[in-house]
Amino acid sequence: MKLPRRHFLHLAARAAALPAASRIARAQTYPTRPITMIVPFPPGGANDTLGRIIAERMRGILNQSIVIENIGGAAGSIGVGRAVRSPADGYTLNIGSVSSHVLAGAIYPLPYDLVKDLEPVALLAFEPLMIVGRKSMPGADLKGLIAWLKANPNKASAGFNVGSGQILAAFFQKETGTRFTLVPYRGNPIQDVAAGQIDLTFTQPAWLPLLRAGTVKAYAVTSEARLALAPDIPTFAETGLPALSYSPWTGLFAPKATPNDIVGKLNAAAVEALADEGVRSRLVDLGNEFFHETNKHRRRSAPL
Numbered sequence: 001m002k003l004p005r006r007h008f009l010h011l012a013a014r015a016a017a018l019p020a021a022s023r024i025a026r027a028q029t030y031p032t033r034p035i036t037m038i039v040p041f042p043p044g045g046a047n048d049t050l051g052r053i054i055a056e057r058m059r060g061i062l063n064q065s066i067v068i069e070n071i072g073g074a075a076g077s078i079g080v081g082r083a084v085r086s087p088a089d090g091y092t093l094n095i096g097s098v099s100s101h102v103l104a105g106a107i108y109p110l111p112y113d114l115v116k117d118l119e120p121v122a123l124l125a126f127e128p129l130m131i132v133g134r135k136s137m138p139g140a141d142l143k144g145l146i147a148w149l150k151a152n153p154n155k156a157s158a159g160f161n162v163g164s165g166q167i168l169a170a171f172f173q174k175e176t177g178t179r180f181t182l183v184p185y186r187g188n189p190i191q192d193v194a195a196g197q198i199d200l201t202f203t204q205p206a207w208l209p210l211l212r213a214g215t216v217k218a219y220a221v222t223s224e225a226r227l228a229l230a231p232d233i234p235t236f237a238e239t240g241l242p243a244l245s246y247s248p249w250t251g252l253f254a255p256k257a258t259p260n261d262i263v264g265k266l267n268a269a270a271v272e273a274l275a276d277e278g279v280r281s282r283l284v285d286l287g288n289e290f291f292h293e294t295n296k297h298r299r300r301s302a303p304l
Contacts (some may be wrong), residue, residue, distance in 0.1 A: 030261075034066070034067050035064060035065070037067065038083045038093065040078065040100045041072045041079070041100070041187070042072040042187040046097075050283065051068060054095075054124060055068060074162070075108065077100065077104040080096060080112070081111065083255060084256075085255075086255050088254070088257040092254070095251070095252055096251060098164050099162070099163025099165075102114065103164065117256050118256060119255065121254050122252045124274065126249050128247040129168055130202070130205060130207075130222070132217070133217055134196045134217075139219070141219065142219040142241075146178060149176070153179040157182075157183050157199050158199065159193065159200070160184060169202055172244060176241070189203075190216070204286070205229060218230065219233075220238075220239055220244075222245055222246045224237060224245050228284075229285070247289060
């Protein structure tokens with residue numbers, strides 16, 4: 001399935017519905033009160049962290065507070081539903097990912113349309129996934145891990161967030177001919193991997209500090225190039241599994257019918273925030289990549 005970046009690119013093509021003078025006046029006065037940014041996952045995860053970093057910089061650009069509201073559950077669909085039902089006035093935003101804004105629609109019967117009921121504001125970043133194991137997990141490298149999993153079917157457990165991690169874990173089993181127990185988590189299962197309560201997970205590079213501390217070990221990363229922060233971790237393509245090359249995106253959305261001039265102002269604020277060297281440095285430290293740096297080599301199909 002190809003990543004639906006086109007949803008972010010149609011903004012400029014939409015015609016404005018109100019007279020130019022009215023639009024200009026509204027854009028100049030907006031925002032006049034705090035904005036709520038709904039994060040459809042529990043605190044501390046990748047989307048939550050990225051959202052807080054972006055919101056912190058956008059506050060200064062818009063000269064208005066941005067309040068983070070975490071509404072987790074059901075692959076992000078509960079929080080997204082809250083955003084969809086909010087007034088289309090620019091005072092409710094929704095940060096989301098492939099899990100919450102694409103895969104949730106394939107997993108759950110949603111009372112809203114992910115394409116028609118949301119207005120894309122900005123594409124923020126891409127974040128690859130890693131396969132991470134407890135420090136005592138057999139296999140010195142991915143080849144060794146796969147060999148052990150094949151020799152011991154269904155003896156290992158893999159925790160996942162409903163969404164990208166779940167689909168990638170299932171796809172990994174299909175591509176490698178392995179079988180292990182999938183354990184769903186409301187939040188990120190990495191702490192249970194570190195504690196040895198489960199064996200594996202597919203997670204973001206934001207957890208590299210645990211790897212550096214020797215608490216867990218990483219076998220491969222889904223990005224097409226090795227991570228600058230962890231050059232010792234091979235890519236799946238390098239290990240002979242190019243079909244697992246994949247970097248989920250994170251984007252900013254508003255309810256449908258949010259006025260174009262307000263969407264434009266929010267887009268400009270997000271773009272300016274992403275251009276800030278301090279913001280970029282913090283996001284890079286968490287393993288994020290940016291659109292203009294990746295669009296030259298992400299044209300082919302991805303597994304998700």
